[in-house]
Amino acid sequence: MTSEPTQQPQQLRPMPTDWQRALAVVAHPDDLEYGCAGAVAGWTDGGREVAYLLATRGEAGIDGLEPDTCGPLREREQRASAAVVGVTTVEFLDHRDGVIEYGTALRRDIAAAIRKHRPELVITLNHRDTWGGVTWNTPDHRAVGRATLDAAGDAGNRWIFPELAERGLAPWDGVRWVAVAGSSTPTHAVDATPGMERSVQSLLEHRAYIEGLTDEDPETYCRTFLGQNAQRSAERFGGKPAVAFELFSR
Numbered sequence: 553m554t555s556e557p558t559q560q561p562q563q564l565r566p567m568p569t570d571w572q573r574a575l576a577v578v579a580h581p582d583d584l585e586y587g588c589a590g591a592v593a594g595w596t597d598g599g600r601e602v603a604y605l606l607a608t609r610g611e612a613g614i615d616g617l618e619p620d621t622c623g624p625l626r627e628r629e630q631r632a633s634a635a636v637v638g639v640t641t642v643e644f645l646d647h648r649d650g651v652i653e654y655g656t657a658l659r660r661d662i663a664a665a666i667r668k669h670r671p672e673l674v675i676t677l678n679h680r681d682t683w684g685g686v687t688w689n690t691p692d693h694r695a696v697g698r699a700t701l702d703a704a705g706d707a708g709n710r711w712i713f714p715e716l717a718e719r720g721l722a723p724w725d726g727v728r729w730v731a732v733a734g735s736s737t738p739t740h741a742v743d744a745t746p747g748m749e750r751s752v753q754s755l756l757e758h759r760a761y762i763e764g765l766t767d768e769d770p771e772t773y774c775r776t777f778l779g780q781n782a783q784r785s786a787e788r789f790g791g792k793p794a795v796a797f798e799l800f801s802r
């Protein structure tokens with residue numbers, strides 16, 4: 553009888569670096585700051601352009617605030633948190649927070665943004681049912697994640713949304729990858745260390761949201777969450793804390 557070899561966790565591969573423009577598409581203010589922004593900081597440091605597109609203004613995200621007050625507040629927090637990691641283009645689609653519908657309207661809105669920004673890399677947040685195990689994901693994340701994966705193809709096909717060309721948005725078939733942050737089945741990663749401090753400051757800009765979420769000191773909360781998040785991927789990335797992505801090539 554031979555003994556089973558020790559099971560080594562499959563290593564995460566480095567994210568591609570041969571690209572210039574990225575577009576990150578998520579449902580809510582703060583979705584990119586719970587991990588992904590650390591990678592964005594490194595990318596913008598290297599001279600790459602990253603733009604953010606948010607499906608909603610997160611107006612249903614704070615229990616103690618009416619949506620009419622909450623939406624503009626969270627938009628301001630999102631713009632400030634993007635600026636911390638070198639992102640100055642932040643756009644909003646104004647779908648309704650909490651009840652975003654997966655469908656052709658959402659796909660068309662995202663395809664329009666992809667045609668406008670012409671990214672090689674598209675980033676989104678976990679489109680899967682769970683965060684791993686039995687931690688259920690939210691319907692908005694699933695809808696936007698799936699629609700983003702689909703829109704990467706829609707953007708390149710002149711016949712799918714012909715009305716976009718009439719608005720001056722020519723097809724863009726140059727998306728080479730869609731990288732999904734927060735996936736329970738990641739394949740690739742970025743070293744989290746160079747961008748860690750800015751990722752903490754970036755998440756901290758969502759102060760009203762975080763103060764509504766926890767009684768913990770906001771900075772301690774951000775530092776602990778992002779540090780533990782990056783450390784979880786280290787075992788699969790040569791011991792280095794990492795921001796992990798599930799990468800779909802096109």
Ligand SMILES: [Zn+2]
Pocket residue numbers: 579580582583693
């Ligand atoms: Zn969210």
